[in-house]
Amino acid sequence: MKFSEFRSMRLSMLSLLGCLLAAPAWSAQPPMPAPAASAEAPTGMSLGDDDAVPAAAGSAAAPTDALGLKDIRYFSRVLEVVKQAYVDPVSNPTLMKAAINGMLSGLDPHSAFLDKAGLAQLDEDTTGQYSGLGIEVMETGGLLRIVSPIDDTPASRAGILAGDTIVKINGKSITPDNIDKLYEQLRGDAGSKISLTIVHARSTTPIELHLVRERITMASVKVRELEPGYAYIRISQFQDDTSNDLERKLGSLIRKYGQPRGAVLDLRSNPGGLLTAAVGVADDFLDRGGIVSTRGRLQDANMRFDAHPGDLLKGAPMVVLVDNGTASAAEIVSGALKDNRRALIMGRRTFGKGVVQTVLPLDPEHAVKITTARYYTPNGTSIQAEGIQPDIPLPELAVRKVDDTGSFGIGSEADLPNHLANQGTTTGKTTDTGAADTALATRDYPLSQALNVLKALALNHGPPPVAAH
Known part of the structure; x- marks a missing residue:
């Protein structure tokens, strides 16, 4: 049974973890009337262990997985045993709720019954406030x-x-x-x-x-300049407004510093979120190609999402950072950018939640969050329980600064006494970028490596486009 402080994030939180990868809401069918309870078996119906409930009149035959009276009897007996023998008294509503939860949790870790409190929490989670x-x-x-x-x-x-x-x-x-x-x-x-x-x-x-x-x-998007010409985009989860927030904040950065030469998209420890938010974010970096498809038993669970023209980065290189906490909707974005060869994926294998949950209402105060589909990356790959393998594996390492000036405090020609002055055209002392690189590496080694790879990609890509005025 899945638990989450976003406990049922329509994320596919629809947790996609669990995270709920949210699929479109469907209207629940009217509840079927409950059969009348009876202590006696209907006339002519055997209560033998192997007998199944007979098919409805006019039907061709009973389904092969028809519910047996043996199973019904076991359920009834267990219910009575618990009522009579459990150490503390247990009410019928409590037992029935536990039975429903047990039925759903037995399916997979993400399906669950939502009562009024669960629905309220779900609403909070998708807005990012709790x-x-x-x-x-x-x-x-x-x-x-x-x-x-x-x-x-x-x-x-x-x-x-x-x-x-x-x-x-x-x-x-x-x-x-x-x-x-x-x-x-x-x-x-x-x-x-x-x-x-x-x-x-x-x-x-x-x-x-x-x-x-x-x-x-939870502000799901943070954008800043990593160093001149290179943007850093951090998405912590996928909420209702994540795509719009990304467009607004990245647009502001571009207006301030110009079109970047490349960007690092950090999806580490991103537990997922709404399917629609994941599709929107992937679309923000793609001009064409598939994003994700979903397949399930219900017709409405079979969907495909494709990108539209309009890449916020104008094709500038991207590196996506992932780890074992990258799940659900975050894996959809990673898979879409990887399969479309839009970005290099760096880090560790992702969590591997490749299923979609849908919230189906039962009445105004109760609903079922149930797994209704698997999702597939543009290449048709299911990452369920497998995750996404990075293009460049990167272990979790820590880096510490060491003294690079040698035992005599001499680290370069400029440290030698009576060295000749530079006769080139430069004026003043050149900036030593090594200190900044070391600071980033000691603070966040994977990010420093992603930036190094990004710079190499940018060299082959050429200068960023100049905006027309």
Whole structure:
């Protein structure tokens, strides 16, 4: 069963994780009337273990997977056993809700039943505003594993990383019996305190963190100049307004600094989001070609999305940074840019969530979030449980600065006494870009490597186009 502080992100959050990759909303069929309950079997109907419910009058034959009376009887018996023998009294509504949740969670980790609170949370998540810590989590072996932290939130500022595991909440150990109840504590009123005991990936030492919940307003897009001529675009998740926000912020950067020679698109630890937002972002960087297709059993689940003319970067080279927290909608964008040979993908293999969830309403206060389709990259590849392999694999490495001036403090000819002055046409002392490169490498090694690759691509691409006035 999937859990998420965006717990049902229509992301395909429609979490695409889980993230919900959101497909178009469909109207739910009117609920079918429930059959009348009866303690007695209808006349002429055997209650033998192997008997199936007979086909409706006039039908050719019962379906091969018809529900057997044996199964109905087992369900009824288990219900009665729980009602009579469970250590604490359990109400019928609680048991029925648990049965529905069990049925859906048995299908896959992303299908779920949404009550009024779940629907309200879904609405909050797709707008990017809620009160909590700023993390997406999912159940793994009775514990809560961090799928990804959201940028500039209590979780990210505390050093929580994708792959970490929450083992305690407010000092109480997480077990399969209390995981639902403890999960709910991740959200709460802004200003309220919570303690998490986590274990970092590849570590066995628990760390206790004390955090304060905040009203999380997630700006999904950040754009800045990485260095003159090169843009940095960070998308933390895919919300309703992500594509419009990207167009606005990147347009502002271009008006200020001119058309960039290249751009790094950072999708690391992006848990996904809405299908429509992923399509819009991919379309912003493509002039033509396919973006994604979806296939399911229902006719409305079979869709194809293609790019329209209008590349915001005018064909300038792109490098996309990904890691094991890149999921769902973020994988759609990565796959579209890779298959169309629009960008080089660098980093680690992505999460591998290649299925789409749709929210189907049952009534005004209840709905089912159910997996309705698989999605495929333009080349027809399903990344479900496989992920996207980067063009340039890049391990997670840390870089530290070392003294490069040698044992005598001499790092270049200019450090030697009585060296001859430069007689060229340059004036003043040239700028040493090594310090800036070192600072970026020590702060974010994958990003520094992406920038180096981007510069190489830009050399072959030529100068950016000059805007007409």
